[in-house]
Amino acid sequence: MKNVLTQIEQLTRSSIQALETSLSLEMLEAVRIEFLGRKGKIANLMPLLADLSLEDKRVVGPLMNELKAKVEELFEAKKQSFADVLLAKKEESFKDFDVTAYTKRPLEGSLHPYTHVHTIITDFFRSIGFQVADGPEAETEFYNFEALNIPANHPARDMQDTFWLNIPSMVMRTHTSNVQIHSMQKYNPPIALISIGRVYRNEATDASHDCMFQQFEGMFIDKNVSLANVIATMKLFLQTFLDDKNLKLRVRPGFFPFVEPGIEIDASCPFCTDGCSTCKHSRWIEMVGAGLIHPNVLKAGGINPEEFSGFAFGFGLTRLVMLKYGISDIRLLHSSSVEFLKQF
Numbered sequence: 353m354k355n356v357l358t359q360i361e362q363l364t365r366s367s368i369q370a371l372e373t374s375l376s377l378e379m380l381e382a383v384r385i386e387f388l389g390r391k392g393k394i395a396n397l398m399p400l401l402a403d404l405s406l407e408d409k410r411v412v413g414p415l416m417n418e419l420k421a422k423v424e425e426l427f428e429a430k431k432q433s434f435a436d437v438l439l440a441k442k443e444e445s446f447k448d449f450d451v452t453a454y455t456k457r458p459l460e461g462s463l464h465p466y467t468h469v470h471t472i473i474t475d476f477f478r479s480i481g482f483q484v485a486d487g488p489e490a491e492t493e494f495y496n497f498e499a500l501n502i503p504a505n506h507p508a509r510d511m512q513d514t515f516w517l518n519i520p521s522m523v524m525r526t527h528t529s530n531v532q533i534h535s536m537q538k539y540n541p542p543i544a545l546i547s548i549g550r551v552y553r554n555e556a557t558d559a560s561h562d563c564m565f566q567q568f569e570g571m572f573i574d575k576n577v578s579l580a581n582v583i584a585t586m587k588l589f590l591q592t593f594l595d596d597k598n599l600k601l602r603v604r605p606g607f608f609p610f611v612e613p614g615i616e617i618d619a620s621c622p623f624c625t626d627g628c629s630t631c632k633h634s635r636w637i638e639m640v641g642a643g644l645i646h647p648n649v650l651k652a653g654g655i656n657p658e659e660f661s662g663f664a665f666g667f668g669l670t671r672l673v674m675l676k677y678g679i680s681d682i683r684l685l686h687s688s689s690v691e692f693l694k695q696f
């Protein structure tokens with residue numbers, strides 16, 4: 353009996369001391385397990401009761417219960433004091449929090465890839481002295497075909513290729529070249545301008561064709577303009593646009609009714625040195641049609657071909673955008689899908 357009482361007394365002292373010296377919730381929990389756990393020190397005292405007389409049990413039993421209750425009470429109090437400190441700390445840190453200063457961030461938009469590219473192109477051409485012109489998308493036969501030296505029996509005039517409007521002699525322009533004539537009528541040489549815009553072709557849609565796409569056209573008219581001028585301009589532009597100072601050009605003859613001579617310009621593939629899927633393993637990418645403006649076109653625009661000459665060029669802008677951003681399907685570019693546009 354004396355032995356049990358001593359143990360109770362020792363446990364009382366050691367448990368109180370352990371509780372009081374706990375510095376954290378973790379330490380406190382370890383103390384709880386040590387003393388109050390199912391296999392803890394207090395539980396371990398219980399079997400000792402069995403060996404005591406009934407009389408002694410009546411004394412020792414309540415003492416053991418008292419010890420347990422006391423430790424539990426102290427444990428809860430200590431736990432509460434930790435919680436109070438934590439709460440006080442949290443309140444302190446929120447003391448200066450201004451709820452009225454908290455506003456929801458507005459949804460941020462992004463620029464369409466076309467808009468990015470329009471800016472790059474107009475910045476470049478303005479920097480070398482070109483102006484930016486505009487022209488109508490619903491156009492007369494004269495500006496879209498006749499004035500550009502495209503004869504009445506030319507296949508481009510076919511219903512299959514052109515959207516003819518219900519208004520006689522009116523079409524949706526099939527290229528931006530119509531702006532050449534409007535500008536020649538409006539300005540006197542020297543003229544240096546580009547024009548960017550939508551064009552329409554009566555074509556079935558697939559990954560690389562749509563019935564609407566964008567082109568950009570350029571024109572320079574002055575005295576003694578030569579093919580070398582257009583080639584040099586294209587080289588500088590493409591090197592800047594595709595961010596490749598080593599970009600090389602390859603010039604081939606090409607036929608367009610509104611230029612003579614006409615050329616097609618390819619650029620060395622900016623994405624590889626030995627062939628890739630973008631250049632179809634040829635290391636060259638077809639870029640732009642160009643040439644010296646045909647005398648008939650200058651005449652149609654009211655400019656004397658004996659006195660002036662000029663160059664013109666026309667890009668498939670949609671193709672340029674797809675090339676620059678690695679977009680493989682034109683339908684994505686024209687889809688207005690926010691998921692797609694968010695990337696730009």
Ligand code: DAH
Nearest residue numbers: 527608641642643664665666
């Ligand atoms: N208009 C032509 C097309 O739609 C592109 C073009 C080629 C424009 C040569 C030009 C040029 O100004 O000189 O395919």
